[in-house]
Amino acid sequence: MAQEGLFFTGTVLKNNRNLLQEEAARQQLAMQQEMLNLRKQEAADRRKKDRKDGRKSSSVEANYEGISDPRLKLYMTQQARELSRFMGDNYDSEDPMILSEIEDRKNNLRLFTEYAKGLDTKISTYNPLNKDASNLRYQTDEDGNNMIDVNKQAIFASLQDGTFDLQSRIASFEDDFDGQVIQDETTPGYMGFLKDMESESFIGADGNTYKGLDPGEKTQFLNDFTKNHLINPNTNNFVSTQAEKDYMTNERFEIDGNVYDGIGAYLLEREGLRDEPSAEERERFNPKSEFFDEKLHTDYVNYLGEKIWSRETANRNTLLTRAKTESTDDDTGLSADASKVLLGESDNTKSFGEANIKFSPNQYDDLTNEDITVSLSPEALIQEQGAEKLEEFNTALQVWNSEKTGADAQGNIIYTGITTSNVPVAAVEFSGQMYLIPLASLSSSVKKKIKTAGGTSLDLFKIAEGEVATTTQGVGSKYNK
Secondary structure (H helix, E strand, O other): OOOOOOOOOOOOOOOOOOHHHHHHHHHHHHHHHHHHHHHHHHHHHHHHHHHHHHHHHHOOOOOOOOOOOHHHHHHHHHHHHHHHHHHHHOOOOOOHHHHHHHHHHHHHHHHHHHHHHHHHHHHHHOOOOOHHHHOOOEOEOOOOOEHHHHHHHHHHHHHHHOOOOHHHHHHOHHHHOHHHEOOOOOOOHHHHHHHHHOEEEEEOOOOOEEEEOOHHHHHHHHHHHHHHHOOOOOOOOOOOHHHHHHHHHHOEEEEOOEEEEHHHHHHHHHHOOOOOOOHHHHHOOOOOOOOOOHHHHHHHHHHHHHHHHHHHHOOOOEEEEOOOOOOOOOOOOOOHHHHHHHHOOOOOEEEEOOEEEEOOOOOOEEOHHHOOEEEOOHHHOOHHHOHHHHHHHHHHHHHHHHOOOOOOOEEEEEEEEEEOOOOEEEEEEEOOEEEEEEHHHOOHHHHHHHHHHOOHHHHHHHHHOOOOOEEOOEEOOOOOO
């Protein structure tokens, strides 16, 4: 048997790969990758350097020139660091919001620096160890704390807790410091009150027309004077040096040909002391003395106001025209019927303490809805109401003053009428009670409001202003013909 063999009959593929070229290619690719990595690292390093340079160029230093308080320096350092960090983190930003924020922070730091300089100066100026500052007088809170110290503590507390409002503090800067210093007056403050109260024309109790001070303004003057000369009960301080001078030494009054200061006049007229007051006697009036008498202080201030009003108004008014002295048929006085009703007897009365007003029809006006207010003081009330009623008012007034409203005591006029002793009056509601004041004592502006309401009040004012003469028995001589 013939021997058989195996034969490859397919296509033989020839290996054409160039291994050297492939190796070269691999090496070139590796080099390219390495170069790329190097460039990435260089870019990263460059960005890192740029950030470092950016922060360095964005660094902001606080300017401490003119500032010595360490608390202010610390706050400024913190603000400068925060600004530097924000600017460095955003050195290459073109975002308008970021750029605006950077400018706002820069401006705030500049503004705070100027504010801090002023604040540091005020702290030095009003330092209690500063001799000049120790001689100044300051406003105080209800607990007697110096308001400059209160404001300063509030500023530093807000810096510490993050609630500091720069714009608000800039706006209140003057009031926070200089505004809390009690300024001395060059002239007594009450002189300004009197000047403001002067009227070009008013009708006096005698019916004549005057230019000057309407007697009806007396209550307002006494209220203003008392408010400005009573001490702060928590600190025993006066509202100003001038007020203290008025109270202690400045005032002079002539009594029976002799001249006395305010305290001397009070001791003479209220306590009967005719000799020169001793130092011990005067100490009772001095709020800084251990012998200080608070009730005496209040009584003396009321007395002093009355004395000053009498002295300053004695020759202040100028007569413009005289009232008519003869009655004629066309006189503007009361009719016979009105005289009989108002000045005659009454079937009904209304009590106000020991005083009574006639309360029959056409003898009074109800002004409840007119909303007419009037200032009140103990001196304004008619004495006819009796001691108990007057003491009731004094107690209500003390309560009013203790609330420190800063406003004058005022009441609403409820009625106008005439007492059984023929005194025209206004019944005023104050602190839930009613009190009587003479119609003649009202200010011109209040009189005008009442007259505008019309009614019986018009005839009551004719009596009050002297157009009609009265007696306690009824119709006056003008109508007893």
